[in-house]
Amino acid sequence: MEIDTIKFKEKLETEMETLHGEMQKIARVNPDSEKEDWEAKGPDLNVLQADQNQRADVQREYELNNTLLKDIETRYNGVKEALVRIEDGTYGVCSVGGEQIELDRLEANPAATTCKAHLSE
Ligand SMILES: [Zn+2]
Secondary structure (H helix, E strand, C coil): CCCCHHHHHHHHHHHHHHHHHHHHHHEEECCCCCCCCEEECCCCHHHHCCCHHHHHHHHHHHHHHHHHHHHHHHHHHHHHHHHHHHHHCCCCECCCCCCECCHHHHHHCCCCCCCHHHCCC
């Protein structure tokens, strides 16, 4: 059974763009880091001079962004790794048992790294 990597590559690239767009709304790339390192947007300076209630709101928003960012970043990295596996010719191989990942599982999650049997590992 051949995997249509061209199709999955397109799906992955589309998802990567979507995730990238989502990250840009709530985060920026750390300019001091050499690798792609995203950090949630923090409060800007004039907000720091705001009253305590406003500061608390901003702090909450920052924490929310941070939580959201971690989730998106995990998915983003997973998609990036899947694209590398397509280039390597190892795409669609279960990372636990080495068998081929079911096509319907890849359809549902093109960045999947394990087959259904090894789903929880
Ligand atoms: Zn497996």
